Amino acid sequence: MGTASGIIKALNSGIKHIATKRFTFRYPEQKLKFVGDGYQYDPNSGVGIAGYKGRHILFHDKCTGCQLCAIACEDIAEAIAMPKVEEEWKHNKKAIMPQIDYGKCVFCGLCVDACPFYALYMTNDYELSSFTKEALIYTPAQLQVKPKVDQDVEILIDEKGAKHG
Amino acid sequence: MSNQVHPKDKEILPGLQIEKVDDRIMTLNVGPQHPGSGHMRIILKIDGDYIVHTDPDPGYVHRGEEKMAEYRNYITNIPHLERPVIHDSCNILYPYCLGVEELLGLEVPERAKYLRVIAAELNRCVYIEYWLAIYGIFLGHSTMFMWPMGDRELCIDLLDKMTGARVTHAYFVPGGVRNDIPPNFEDVCLRQINYFEKRLKEYADIFYDNPILISRTKDTGILSREDAIKLGTTGSVLRASGVDFDIRKKEPYDVYEELDFQTNVLKEGDSYARSKIPWLDMFESCRIIRDALKKMPKSGSVRVKLKPKPKGGDTEVYRRVESGRGSLGMHIVSRGLPQPYRLKISVPSFRNLIAMPHLLTGEKLGNMPAVYWSLNYWPVEADR
Numbered sequence: 001m002g003t004a005s006g007i008i009k010a011l012n013s014g015i016k017h018i019a020t021k022r023f024t025f026r027y028p029e030q031k032l033k034f035v036g037d038g039y040q041y042d043p044n045s046g047v048g049i050a051g052y053k054g055r056h057i058l059f060h061d062k063c064t065g066c067q068l069c070a071i072a073c074e075d076i077a078e079a080i081a082m083p084k085v086e087e088e089w090k091h092n093k094k095a096i097m098p099q100i101d102y103g104k105c106v107f108c109g110l111c112v113d114a115c116p117f118y119a120l121y122m123t124n125d126y127e128l129s130s131f132t133k134e135a136l137i138y139t140p141a142q143l144q145v146k147p148k149v150d151q152d153v154e155i156l157i158d159e160k161g162a163k164h165g
Numbered sequence: 166m167s168n169q170v171h172p173k174d175k176e177i178l179p180g181l182q183i184e185k186v187d188d189r190i191m192t193l194n195v196g197p198q199h200p201g202s203g204h205m206r207i208i209l210k211i212d213g214d215y216i217v218h219t220d221p222d223p224g225y226v227h228r229g230e231e232k233m234a235e236y237r238n239y240i241t242n243i244p245h246l247e248r249p250v251i252h253d254s255c256n257i258l259y260p261y262c263l264g265v266e267e268l269l270g271l272e273v274p275e276r277a278k279y280l281r282v283i284a285a286e287l288n289r290c291v292y293i294e295y296w297l298a299i300y301g302i303f304l305g306h307s308t309m310f311m312w313p314m315g316d317r318e319l320c321i322d323l324l325d326k327m328t329g330a331r332v333t334h335a336y337f338v339p340g341g342v343r344n345d346i347p348p349n350f351e352d353v354c355l356r357q358i359n360y361f362e363k364r365l366k367e368y369a370d371i372f373y374d375n376p377i378l379i380s381r382t383k384d385t386g387i388l389s390r391e392d393a394i395k396l397g398t399t400g401s402v403l404r405a406s407g408v409d410f411d412i413r414k415k416e417p418y419d420v421y422e423e424l425d426f427q428t429n430v431l432k433e434g435d436s437y438a439r440s441k442i443p444w445l446d447m448f449e450s451c452r453i454i455r456d457a458l459k460k461m462p463k464s465g466s467v468r469v470k471l472k473p474k475p476k477g478g479d480t481e482v483y484r485r486v487e488s489g490r491g492s493l494g495m496h497i498v499s500r501g502l503p504q505p506y507r508l509k510i511s512v513p514s515f516r517n518l519i520a521m522p523h524l525l526t527g528e529k530l531g532n533m534p535a536v537y538w539s540l541n542y543w544p545v546e547a548d549r
Contacts, residue, residue, distance in 0.1 A: 048344030
């Protein structure tokens with residue numbers, strides 16, 4: 001192929017894309033949609049349920065303070081501590097619950113796999129930035145809160161090309 | 166007194182020594198902070214515009230992954246072992262999981278094997294697209310930086326749906342995969358992969374048939390078939406020199422022998438051939454994913470239940486897979502403990518780096534980026 005025809009072919013290929021919609025989207029206004037409500041684990045079958053690995057959610061009515069999540073995290077990120085909580089539960093005599101430091105967490109989800117009581121799951125919340133290191137440490141009370149998510153942008157594919165919408 | 170070295174002749178740092186050389190020769194450090202060189206340094210000696218001596222200096226991002234693995238059990242090793250190549254994290258965990266399964270005597274469910282193949286091939290596409298984007302911007306082709314970065318999102322989106330993370334998936338475990346795919350994933354995957362393949366074909370017009378690219382990469386850094394074998398290169402570098410070697414065909418692991426694909430081999434052995442092989446590999450990856458989705462069992466278990474801290478016997482195993490850069494192997498020595506006694510990672514990047522002095526010496530300095538990045542080299546992986 002000649003040099004001129006090759007350059008014209010390359011330019012032509014680029015010009016075709018001027019008319020198509022942009023593949024990027026406006027992030028803070030629009031957010032990408034994920035599958036399900038976050039990564040979960042079923043200890044009975046020993047298999048996880050697909051979902052985004054974001055911030056954790058802790059169910060206080062199920063947590064027994066067994067520390068298995070903290071032990072699972074020990075060799076990975078050492079992000080989980082077990083402080084005392086001022087709550088009284090029959091199943092949690094020691095009254096300790098996980099507290100997660102998101103400055104250390106690597107979001108592998110192996111703590112969720114370790115929990116045998118369906119007490120620790122992950123959510124679709126990934127916006128965890130803060131101005132101080134202390135604010136990254138989520139106490140059991142903060143982990144209990146269900147995150148508000150308004151994620152609705154998906155990849156759409158038609159004849160013209162792919163776009164987010 | 167004659168043994169004393171004058172302070173001016175002493176070596177201060179490798180590559181920075183003050184030496185009495187011909188005035189024509191200049192030492193040039195490329196990296197380690199240069200955005201193009203990656204986390205490594207190439208010490209070049211140049212005579213005018215020609216490179217007369219090349220000394221690659223890796224090791225800036227050594228993290229001691231092998232030593233770390235000796236202090237963690239077989240499950241907690243997973244998150245840190247995928248850090249060397251976060252874009253190809255499924256493929257670096259693959260040999261580890263295959264090895265540990267052999268140590269512990271685990272039988273992986275059929276569906277999990279297919280899911281692993283799909284995840285590994287998607288991850289290969291993600292890696293190659295990233296590599297291609299950097300190769301494009303190295304050669305001053307900014308469209309080739311934008312397009313692969315955007316199209317890479319299609320595969321990342323699929324992996325995100327499948328594993329729950331955009332990079333560093335921690336999806337493979339000894340005994341299967343962490344979770345099953347979400348409902349109607351097959352349809353979404355098929356649609357996005359078909360579109361992805363359509364986009365890949367468009368790269369030919371703008372990049373691979375582009376006369377500017379051809380004039381910059383054709384006949385630069387030629388590696389002959391004999392030298393490629395002698396230097397021990399692997400992956401796309403070896404296949405671009407005319408050697409038909411792919412672990413997926415030669416030593417099929419999991420379900421690769423049941424899937425329909427071929428290996429791409431080019432005879433030229435120059436930078437153009439080396440940059441073309443990964444692009445052709447992506448078409449094969451799409452073919453494998455489509456075939457795997459068709460042949461995959463529709464339901465079934467995906468993970469074998471493990472004891473909390475499984476112990477291996479008094480043996481050792483070596484398993485290797487074909488990663489995005491070439492053959493990636495792991496040698497695990499077990500002494501009946503819950504953690505490996507020794508873990509050795511044999512990485513393709515380091516093996517391909519050996520070819521660099523051979524290829525760069527004698528080239529023009531302007532050809533350095535075209536030759537360097539065509540080696541499919543990932544500094545973080547080479548340093549472990």
